[in-house]
Amino acid sequence: MLRSDHWYAAEGKDGYIHRAWMRRGLPPDAFDGRPQIAIANTGSDLTPCNSHFDQIARSVERGVYEAGGIPLNLPVVSLGETLVRPTAMLWRNLAAMAMEEMFRANPIDGLVLLGGCDKTIPALLMAAASVDLPAVVVPGGPMLNGSFRGRPISCGTDVWKLSEEVRAGGMDAAEFRRSESSMIRSRGHCNTMGTASTMAVVAEALGMTLPGVAGTPAPDSRLLEASHATGRLAVDLVRTGRRPSDVITKASFHNAIVALAAVGGSTNAVVHLLALAGRLGIDLSLEDFDRIGMDVPLLANLEPSGKYLMEDLFRAGGPLAVLQQVRDLLDPTAITVTGEPLVDYLADNEIYDTDVIAERDQPVQERAGIAVLRGNLAPAGAIIKPAAASPQLLQHRGRAVVFDSIEDVRARLDDPDLDVDADSVLVLRGCGPKGYPGMPEVANLPIPKKLLEQGVRDMVRVCDGRMSGTAYGTVVLHVAPEAAAGGPLALVRTGDIISLDVRARTITLEVTDDELASRTPPAAFADGLASPARGWERLYVDHVQQADTGVDLDFLVGRTGPVVGRESH
Template structure:
């Protein structure tokens, strides 16, 4: 874990002078090196914070973009992480300046944080571009904060690296480990089925989230932290360190030092976030049994950089990758155990030695992935398995389905599904809104059995709007009471990375734009065949042609603000659900001054 010990430098930087102005000076010199009235204003107002004139001597100015917020519990400790980053920047001769950006917290924000991922990315991008920054350290943690920051920074293109906040310690409840999110689904289902008391459920609340940090399962937060490292944007070993471990702060300090080095060598995101890096991230996600949400985030990030990436790449590249990590929700262990076992460097080394990784891909340390992970050792083979003896065989990560019900694709996480349902034919029970299904789920007269296919629609990027994590709706109570814990569920929504079940997600096109999902009626036969990568609506085409797309109950159309802009410009799930006018980057050109 070289990043913790000092952020070595080894590879060649990106060509060009993008971290500076056209005359080769550092970008910040357009502010702090200016003469006359403009320079006076820029320097004088900064000095009211107690900075001496020596900080304006041309040294690299490093922004620290912090998504700290007490409304985002997973990121509520990032002010302390920022202080460690500042130490490293000062050590390396830089000038650190911390600034806040929008924060997206899964536990509290409504209607869904995904509605705001693109808005946060825009804020990160515009804040970086508008200010005298030569490089930036991105502090994230909760699910959408990591991809939003990467998207925004990539669109500007100045040297950048990420420091994620780290996972919580393992949850401990009644003598056993419980994992954030995954335990929520399991314990609340137990309570609904009458197998757990309300008192025990209340006790579990304080036992699950018992330290600083993000979810400690391999949910979306942990997945995206690991993929930031696999992409080369986080120092090696950084993703898995628990938030309360002193080594998290040592990593942050090393990241501050390395940010200065990135500016001096002009090593920028475009040199790291190549097609090879994205292929590494997709295969890493498969080896981790990672979140299905990684699909939409990686597609969106690739779009910002102009890197060719499409939905089928996720299936093709992951098909030959075994699941190496035994972590919830697919397995038994948690992120604390993963870190003690050796963390992501071990996984990357296993993949590289198996010929499943581009080991020559460059990282923010200046070294290649292969150089960074050459000395990685596994300390617990129960948690991280060797590629020759995997936790699950190849093809049990996220797969991409096609068919008459999802012509533009859908995804399913095989490792979280029930094996007996991976090939299934059943009749649909259709709900136009997730709220309608939740209201009916406890009805003892609900017409369902083990073969029923539950369809929930109008929960896609435009339909909700915002693409919420409702794709794993609760199993009907009448089935839980009969001992049936899983049924096939199909939606145009997403699923929490901590969730599980035989859930077909991200159906595209979504129902709200007239996709085939809008034509399904209760009683229709649906056929799922994961091995064949098929999802089909078994209804006569002539009958479908006579149907009118079902509409969700009318909601007032957004007439102003972000939601109006979002609904008018959001792309479908198979395009990463970014806004159409944000594809590509705008660069780091210094804006005109107004003084």
């Protein structure tokens, strides 16, 4: 018996209402044992990276119908990374909660999840895991490579580079403006190994996509071919009863962490994977990222850690060619939505350009995972992406220059009288889950203008917020507990010495415990913290967890399943 039969097979007026209102041109047998497949569509004109999803949905629909199912387009909450204020991360949990409730409330037997822009794949996976209906992801794909001034221009990463050149006086504002249409050349999400590309690769490594689809460029017809095949697969998932809880296991997370390191993926994947594990009741910790990922070589030569873009990765063999090189590091027991182990799909994947995808014995970097730091400045942990950092700064000791808010940064960073030099450690606080709220991507603080003019392009920066997956630099981020939750970051003063030692996995404030205990946060910091009076922001601030556990809401942790609490009209 299908789940949807509880609606459509009912006798009397309830069954009549369910069937009659849904007929509207469907064949008479539409409700006679045919799996009802919802296409959870995050396409929106206000999520420009996902604006092509209606075309993808049509290909999925054809595949579903061909396999004997009934396709149902279901628009769900969409989050545009570049537009949503104050930060898209504030709404990830709301999107996941709304999706979960709609999946559970409707006569749905299976799901095809269309995601692309940064928060959409995480929200879809979190929702699907919580409701645990058969589900499969179609990643929307990266945009095509752009070019400017005769050289490739990357989406996201070059925004940071070019904007710094404008601030340093090396490019005028008009030229910066002209680069816009060159950078965003086609439909699709960021073409660097930013968060969107990372989460597509991670979804495949978790086993939640048709193997081989991640990284297919958005305008490539092969994405539509894969979408059609995914529609057929969704019907098969319903008939076999394979659910996210069958596919996403501790072994799957192991493989996702290996993939994250091998492609030089975004630090944002850490909070998304931790949140997803929480939904499934799987024990995943920050230490797992360090233990599993730190000795994995970086093989994908992609910005921001390398020089190529996602279209090049696809041309060179794609994510599966990367994973083939580290097959021995993967857990062979983890399966995919097809029911077959992920490792079974790796054998025939060749590298066609070793400058884009390095072979195992000649990696881009020997170790590329995300390092987990602890110390009196981050008792619950902080992270850094060594592959995107300056090697000479991975062990560093410097004087703190503290900013109490983003507004404080804007007001003082470029002040010629700011007491800062290249060895200083820039500290930004009040940007964690509660404090901002929403944990914005501001951890990669701009370099002070007077230092840019001296040629400085990287400094150690410490923050309780996040960093864009397209960004780079020696940035310690996700400091937990955050300053707004009583973390020691709130007690740092300008002039304090901060010591970073990535090899030792430490971030230390060189202040005695007694001195720290005697301090209180400055009034300017406390006054700038979020204190919403109503609505989603109030609910979020009251219930959001810290970065080390995934920034989910405390009452959303765990899996409820697909059963509707009450059935009535």
